[in-house]
Amino acid sequence: MLYHVAMDVRLPRDLPADERADILARERAYSQDLQRGGKWRHIWRVAGQYANVSIFDVADNAELHDILSGLPLFPFMEITVTPLLRHPSAIREDDS
Numbered sequence: 001m002l003y004h005v006a007m008d009v010r011l012p013r014d015l016p017a018d019e020r021a022d023i024l025a026r027e028r029a030y031s032q033d034l035q036r037g038g039k040w041r042h043i044w045r046v047a048g049q050y051a052n053v054s055i056f057d058v059a060d061n062a063e064l065h066d067i068l069s070g071l072p073l074f075p076f077m078e079i080t081v082t083p084l085l086r087h088p089s090a091i092r093e094d095d096s
């Protein structure tokens with residue numbers, strides 16, 4: 001199943017710099033591992049915001065929840081999930 005996931009990052013201003021750097025490094029590694037595995041298909045920065053829009057390709061709601069709740073930044077993000085399905089007018093064969 002495909003999901004559109006919007007993540008808004010809200011890191012506390014008083015988070016110590018070393019903790020911030022550690023969380024961001026772990027977030028990057030976690031995300032890139034899932035991208036290599038094909039479950040995190042796309043990640044886009046939202047211009048002008050500390051936010052991203054991502055497309056996940058996972059088995060079901062439970063797998064998506066496990067992935068999202070495992071994000072090192074999970075405690076510091078507002079996440080909005082929108083399930084997707086193929087549009088009847090779509091012509092690309094590789095987007096479902």
Ligand SMILES: O=C(O)CC1=CCC(=O)O1
Binds near residue numbers: 027028029031052073
């Ligand atoms: O910077 C972000 O948008 C948060 C994030 C999610 C995966 C990643 O590497 O950074």
